Amino acid sequence: MTSAQARHRDPTAGSTDLSERVAYELPHSTRIIEIRRETPLVKTFVFDTDIDAQPGQFIMLWIPGVDEKPMSIAGMRPLTISVARVGPATGALHAMNVGDYVGWRGPFGRPFRLETDRQALLVAGGYGSAPLFVLAQQALAHHMDVTVAIGARVADELLYAERFEQLGVKLLLSTNDGSRGVKGFVTDAINSAPNLQPGYANLTLYTCGPEPMLAALHQLCRAREWHGQLSVERYMKCGFGVCGQCALDDVLVCVDGPVLTLEQLDNKRDFGHYHRGPTGRRLEI
Ligand SMILES: Cc1cc2nc3c(=O)[nH]c(=O)nc-3n(C[C@H](O)[C@H](O)[C@H](O)COP(=O)(O)OP(=O)(O)OC[C@H]3O[C@@H](n4cnc5c(N)ncnc54)[C@H](O)[C@@H]3O)c2cc1C
Ligand code: FES
Numbered sequence: 539m540t541s542a543q544a545r546h547r548d549p550t551a552g553s554t555d556l557s558e559r560v561a562y563e564l565p566h567s568t569r570i571i572e573i574r575r576e577t578p579l580v581k582t583f584v585f586d587t588d589i590d591a592q593p594g595q596f597i598m599l600w601i602p603g604v605d606e607k608p609m610s611i612a613g614m615r616p617l618t619i620s621v622a623r624v625g626p627a628t629g630a631l632h633a634m635n636v637g638d639y640v641g642w643r644g645p646f647g648r649p650f651r652l653e654t655d656r657q658a659l660l661v662a663g664g665y666g667s668a669p670l671f672v673l674a675q676q677a678l679a680h681h682m683d684v685t686v687a688i689g690a691r692v693a694d695e696l697l698y699a700e701r702f703e704q705l706g707v708k709l710l711l712s713t714n715d716g717s718r719g720v721k722g723f724v725t726d727a728i729n730s731a732p733n734l735q736p737g738y739a740n741l742t743l744y745t746c747g748p749e750p751m752l753a754a755l756h757q758l759c760r761a762r763e764w765h766g767q768l769s770v771e772r773y774m775k776c777g778f779g780v781c782g783q784c785a786l787d788d789v790l791v792c793v794d795g796p797v798l799t800l801e802q803l804d805n806k807r808d809f810g811h812y813h814r815g816p817t818g819r820r821l822e823i
Contacts, residue, residue, distance in 0.1 A: 571636060578695065582619070588616055592649030593670075593673035593676055596644065604627050605630075610668050612672065648794065652680060656765065657740060660685070660743075661689075661744070662687070662746060669746050670686065688711055699711060723751070743766045769796045769797045770809070787806045789802065
């Protein structure tokens with residue numbers, strides 16, 4: 539067994555029932571039953587299937603004839619994802635209609651783990667609102683004190699702001715141009731919030747978004763002595779620990795993550811600086 543295979547954690551590992559392993563490792567086909575336009579760049583897709591998963595886990599979504607890509611789970615019953623149009627695969631998905639078929643495998647990866655005895659601060663950038671929405675629902679079900687901070691360039695890119703508001707969390711918004719919420723970065727919104735001032739240490743920060751934001755939040759957690767769980771992205775091919783494409787230093791993001799702790803990200807050479815493209819070449823973030 540290779541070291542990659544040894545790290546492959548899936549619910550059917552060790553099973554001698556081939557149909558169980560096939561069900562986990564090969565895509566199932568499903569139909570799109572609803573499409574919602576969320577922002578100029580992001581659409582939400584609802585599928586004709588349910589999934590048993592934890593907040594922060596992801597699926598590998600197969601767009602037939604185009605590619606297969608990791609997508610965070612934004613809803614489980616039915617399976618829901620929110621997708622930004624950035625390239626060929628997401629462009630093809632955005633062009634699909636209700637009734638069209640895709641394939642999916644999963645769920646994969648390590649989820650967020652709620653620390654129910656601490657205040658929760660959920661910080662989203664870009665499509666990071668999607669996995670954090672299911673986490674917020676779970677935290678509220680545990681009667682936790684939940685603040686959600688969302689950052690975007692402009693007001694109409696603030697993903698899920700209204701939906702979080704309806705959930706009843708404390709909401710902090712920031713936009714780079716000041717068109718809604720605090721002007722600046724999401725860290726500026728956090729710094730201006732009375733309930734999140736330095737000295738308040740009984741807090742766990744959960745975050746998903748662009749890596750420069752994650753790197754800034756990692757430093758903020760260290761400075762304020764907060765706990766932190768950060769959902770990190772890397773280019774993925776297999777999604778379950780075999781190909782090695784998603785390496786971040788000595789971590790395989792698809793099986794050791796995508797949710798990593800502050801300690802797992804301390805002193806990582808690539809974190810905040812480099813990722814790997816489809817050929818495995820190291821590229822600046
Ligand atoms: C665990 C995980 C969960 C994800 N969840 C979502 C989600 O919920 N919604 C969503 O819209 N996207 C999500 N993504 C990102 C999505 O999988 C990629 O953006 C995907 O590559 C887009 O495919 P494409 O063919 O459209 O564009 P590509 O041609 O693959 O990429 C377009 C551009 O984005 C860059 N890029 C692609 N992937 C990454 C990456 N992982 N890190 C840094 N840069 C990258 C490429 O270098 C290129 O510049 C997730 C990624 C991971 C690893
Ligand atoms: S090892 Fe293949 S994507 Fe992580």
